[in-house]
Amino acid sequence: MEVTEGITEEFVEELHNTYLLSLNDTKDQYAIGFFMNDHLKLPGAYWCITALNLLDKLNGQRKDEMTEFIKSCQNEDGGIGGNVGHDSHITCCLYAVLILAQYNALDAIDTDALAKYVADLQKEDGSFSGDSRFSYTAISLLTLLNKMDLIDVKKARDFILLCNNIDGGYGAIPDAESHAAYTFCCIGALAILGDLDLVDNENLGIWISQRQTLQGGFNGRPEKLPDVCYSWWVMSACYNIEQENLINLESLKKYILHCQDPDMGGIGDRPGNEVDVFHTYFGIAALSLMKEYDLKPICPRFAIPKEVLEEVFPHIK
Template identity: 35%
Template sequence: MNNEENKILAHRQHVKYFMRFLNVLPSSLSSHDTTRVTIAYFSVSGLDVLGSITSISLDLQSRIIEWLYQLQVEPNKENGDMSACGFQGSSTINIDFESGNNHYRCGHLAMTYTGLCILLTLGDDLSRLNRKALIEGVKALQTEEGNFSATLSGCESDMRFVYCAACISYILNDWSGFNVERATDYIIKSIGYDYGIAQCPELESHGGTTFCALATLSLTDQLNKLTEYQIERLKRWLLFRQIDGYQGRPNKPVDTCYSFWVGASLKILDSLQLSNYANNRNYVYETQDCVVGGFSKWPDTCTDPMHTYLGLAGLSLIGENGLLEIVPTLNISKRAHDHLKALHEKWDSES
């Protein structure tokens, strides 16, 4: 829809939209069952950014928290090995270690990151986390090149999981499982000829992985490892991704999610104000469904939780009325981040 009425945030519809995903998932998402934690993350964080976290009843909040802790992989009972520790994406492959079929009983970095974000957003005190085991699980996944694999059971390793590992380490306030020097070197080697940042060295620059790299450098206090020239050229590359909304790569269509990925990258570099807020806002609102709620990837296509949350997060970055402030590096609200900082102070006082 492209009309003036659609340029107003359909707040009530979006709240109902996210609540539906926290109660009953449509059959179209059955293929995503093993990553159900990410769907919960988009929904809970979306409600938070809308300032409607209280729409989740205390009972449902408690059940979500209990469900997440059931997905925490504990150290091996026989030998104490912590390399598999983390959060799984759902109970689909939540196999007991004692069954003998435990090859897939291991954490996944993206699920650990999003699981921790949900717990913070719901105000949990993280007291039931095995923080040491989670950090050992992160440490086991870093490669010699400096990047991270997602899981011990074998999968791709790239910039996405470098970011997830950095977020986990930041949230747990423990960098002992994250080799900062090696990860920074990997990021710098992944800078392309156009000064965007790729998944891996010598691949194509991409808006999503540029965000992952910049957020990691910010969280690890390593942004100063980029030269002034590299930063200025990277700003240029990011700003050139805007048409009305943002595209992820040159010669690709714009997409709602890049309002966050590219917008947050510019925010980290203190350059978002150089973009055209009005054009970005207009594009994101063109993808809004005012009837059932949600935002889609492109106008007049089906909405989904990821694009709905990232669309809202992108609007938050440019100061849209009715939305809470986002902390771009962690992709959680400032409210949740303030709760995290209070926990860090508590942990420091206890150590």
């Protein structure tokens, strides 16, 4: 193993597995584990479970516990909150579906009520609760549940298209600054809708290629520092529009590897920084997209292993 000042260029797979499995046992109040920060309990579970699955280390672990937990997070309005007793939130609804799909346990919740809750969030302008993040979330969830007939698809698509800027990127709302995370959401939504022909690939490709910094990692917008989480958001957009050739994949891989903790496992946002489950998941997901280290292939549209998509959602082509 090559290690220089706490940096390794070897993928420490077993240490990542140990780190992820240890999250629920830690008492660190700042940890984002299965059951640590109240409002991040469900998101933390998604990041952890999906990372373990990509590592081929999930093996049905905690299925009954997680299924019962998510079931208890579904509220009377049909939506799902980030923890028991928390208000429903559209993002947590998608996390719940993605987790249960990986356990093949979608029947644990009322998916009809969940789909109705999400569909009812659509506004007159076609958006969902305001910005393009939630448009992606709604379109992804309703497509997975085969419930797109509940919304005005044309309005949803048109809102996303209005978020496209002259520089090629996409923002949170029309006329907002282009940002890698929102670009992922808009391109992911258009990919799911089958509307990538409406994307200016050349213009977007230029903007995406400019997100790679001299360190090899991506930033979210111009003049910002690189961050491992953008490895997924930028790379997934690249793969959706088949423009991954614009990226120096070897430099990106090295950046992600340099953000690992070579002794304890886990991945941080930048080399030498504290690791967390959020960046660990996104780093592993990006490496999966790049077909590195025999990781399970991940779907760039839905952010779950492709095998789950094929087995649990056969209606999706």
